[in-house]
Amino acid sequence: MPDPSALAHDRSHLRADCSRCAGLCCVAPAFAASADFAIDKPAGRPCPNLRDDFRCGIHAVLRPSGFPGCEVFDCFGAGQQLTQVTFGGRTWRETPGLAAAQFALLPVMRQLQELLWYLAEALTLPAAAELHEEVGRLQRRTEELTRERPEELAALDIGGYSREAGELLGQVSSLARRGLRGPDRRGADLIGKDLRNARLRGASLRGAYLIGADLRGADLRSADLLGGDLRAADVRGTDLGECLFLTQPQVEAARGDATTGIPAVLSRPAHWGA
Numbered sequence: 001m002p003d004p005s006a007l008a009h010d011r012s013h014l015r016a017d018c019s020r021c022a023g024l025c026c027v028a029p030a031f032a033a034s035a036d037f038a039i040d041k042p043a044g045r046p047c048p049n050l051r052d053d054f055r056c057g058i059h060a061v062l063r064p065s066g067f068p069g070c071e072v073f074d075c076f077g078a079g080q081q082l083t084q085v086t087f088g089g090r091t092w093r094e095t096p097g098l099a100a101a102q103f104a105l106l107p108v109m110r111q112l113q114e115l116l117w118y119l120a121e122a123l124t125l126p127a128a129a130e131l132h133e134e135v136g137r138l139q140r141r142t143e144e145l146t147r148e149r150p151e152e153l154a155a156l157d158i159g160g161y162s163r164e165a166g167e168l169l170g171q172v173s174s175l176a177r178r179g180l181r182g183p184d185r186r187g188a189d190l191i192g193k194d195l196r197n198a199r200l201r202g203a204s205l206r207g208a209y210l211i212g213a214d215l216r217g218a219d220l221r222s223a224d225l226l227g228g229d230l231r232a233a234d235v236r237g238t239d240l241g242e243c244l245f246l247t248q249p250q251v252e253a254a255r256g257d258a259t260t261g262i263p264a265v266l267s268r269p270a271h272w273g274a
Contacts, residue, residue, distance in 0.1 A: 011265065014077045014117050021079030022091035023054035025070075028103035036069030044103055054091075063271055071271075072231075074249045076113035078106060081146055086153065101150050108158045112146050115165050118226065118245050121265075125244075128175040135172065138165060169245070170206075173224045176244055177202040180222055206245075230254040 027050065030043035041047055049057045049067075056062075062071045082105055083091060092099035119139040123132055142165070145156065180202025187207045197217040207227040214234045226245035231253040239261035240246060248266050256262075256272040 011117060011120055013081075014113055014120070016075050016077055017080045018055060020084055021054060021075075022083045022093065022102075023050045023056075024079045024082065024092075024102060024106050025073055025075055026050040026054075026056065027092065028106045031069060034069075036067075036072075038066030044099065054093075072249050072252045074247070074252075075106070075110050076117055078109035078113045081113065082106060082109050085147055086150055101154070105150060105153050108153055108156060109146065111158050111162055112142055114247070115162065116142055116146070117247065118169055119165075121245060122169060122172045125172060125176045127178065128172040131168070131172055131175065134168060138168060169226065173204065173206070173226070173244055177204070177222050177224065182223065225250065235260050 023046065026047040027044065031037040031039075031041050033040050039048070047056075051057050056070070058065045058067065062068065082102060083089065086105065086109070087098060087102060090098055092102050116139065119135055119142065122128060122135045123139070128135075145153070145161075148156075182200060182202030182204065184204045185200075185208050186204045188205070188209065190205075190208055190210050190213050192212045193210075194214050195218050196214050197219075198215070199219050200223050201219045201221045203220075203223045205228045206224050208225075209229050210233045211229050212232045212234075215238050216234055216236055218238055220238065220240060221242040222244060224244045228250065230250045233254045235254045236257040237259045238256075240251065240256075241261035241263055243263065246263055246266065251262055251266055252269045252271075254269075256269065258273055260268075260272060262268060
């Protein structure tokens, strides 16, 4: 039997490859002029920065151009999966009749791909070994769903599927944090809170609102951050390396620096500095 940890660490297909997409994230969603976006853009209309080759014309300077929201977004490879697999390489530009379906399925595929990221991580956690077989089954089922035809994906109850998967991931988290007695702050409103040097080891911060929170020096070892909102959270000098279910969009949204620790599977955000 293949080593589950080895399989879980191969997440290349869960990383965005814009060269194999059709700029779906630059067209499908709407965004409003705000701190995250410099302009208003309705759903289904291409961003004016989208080039003919489906690449972003200001990708290297998104933040100084007023588009940090684009830098934070990550499709977990949903864009290329939809473009190359679901629609066989056809795009909304050359086949306009596909546009509505492609745009509608982007959030569905993204949720499936993000779920695969979490399931892959779950298989790396020795403390949850008793659930690895069940996690593996769900991982295989989810991978099958990402290869379904457009009509099957459109009929999928993605909300129900995600909730069911979330329950299993919650069990994994409980096993991984067993014995640590961390506080349960699931879904807590911690916006702007001073959490400097807080003892949050083994805490459940799943879905917590940590927008603008000061987490400098907080002990976040084995803390579950699945779905936690870290926008503008101050994690300078904080070690996030052992957090559970932390993703690239979360670290991109936070304020870190060269001394902030992150999991090896993630990349250090450019705006954190060297």
